[in-house]
Amino acid sequence: MGGETPGINQGKQMNKKDKITRRDLIRAGTGVAAGVLASSTAAGALSPTPENPEGPFYPIHEQTDRDMDLTRVAGREGRALGRVIRVSGRVLDESGEPIEGAVVDVWQANAAGRYDHEGDTSDTPKDPNFQGWAVLKTDAEGRYAFTTIKPGPYAAMGEWVRPPHIHYKVACRGYKELITQLYFDGDPLNDKDRLLKAVPKGDRKLLLVAFSEQEDVPEGKFDIVLGSVGAA
Numbered sequence: 001m002g003g004e005t006p007g008i009n010q011g012k013q014m015n016k017k018d019k020i021t022r023r024d025l026i027r028a029g030t031g032v033a034a035g036v037l038a039s040s041t042a043a044g045a046l047s048p049t050p051e052n053p054e055g056p057f058y059p060i061h062e063q064t065d066r067d068m069d070l071t072r073v074a075g076r077e078g079r080a081l082g083r084v085i086r087v088s089g090r091v092l093d094e095s096g097e098p099i100e101g102a103v104v105d106v107w108q109a110n111a112a113g114r115y116d117h118e119g120d121t122s123d124t125p126k127d128p129n130f131q132g133w134a135v136l137k138t139d140a141e142g143r144y145a146f147t148t149i150k151p152g153p154y155a156a157m158g159e160w161v162r163p164p165h166i167h168y169k170v171a172c173r174g175y176k177e178l179i180t181q182l183y184f185d186g187d188p189l190n191d192k193d194r195l196l197k198a199v200p201k202g203d204r205k206l207l208l209v210a211f212s213e214q215e216d217v218p219e220g221k222f223d224i225v226l227g228s229v230g231a232a
Helices: 022-031 188-192 201-207
Strands: 084-092 103-107 133-137 143-149 154-157 160-162 165-171 178-184 219-221
Touching (some): 160 188
Antiparallel strands (some): 103 133, 165 178
């Protein structure tokens, strides 16, 4: 796996006169939540991973460092602040077979809950040593992995505080592109999150990842199932 793979649907540069606030962007994301949930397939052995909104902070500025270690930025000596974690998993089809060559695009907020995105106008600090975005490719067994930090929660609007989460965009020829979010199992904010609650209750567990605390670096496994193009 390497970080040289082009990103999926690279975000377009934002015209400064069209800049909108963090609240406006998040409100737009909640509006489409109900319309982007994947349904189970009757034909396959596995149900496709539920969709969850892309959110307003997909990276819009190109960066050369998009490798599997988000805790360091090429050319800098420091390491990102926060709890270092590892995420791994497999990308599978509905019959459980591995998908080789799937592009796994991940991005997230830093430990303070701040995105490296001009649309994030919060007062929380940026972290110059946090990569924040990686583009990976699955191997012959459908495997992917990356090292990052646990993202911090952040205020969305009103009393709504988003729980820690990692955004995913996964694509491979012959399969439906998946946009979703990984959530940390057991986080108390999950129960109140509007985007997670928009996922049918029985499917929410598919987006929740438990991290082992037995190692110095907690590890979590997030397998992803893609639906085939043309499937009902």
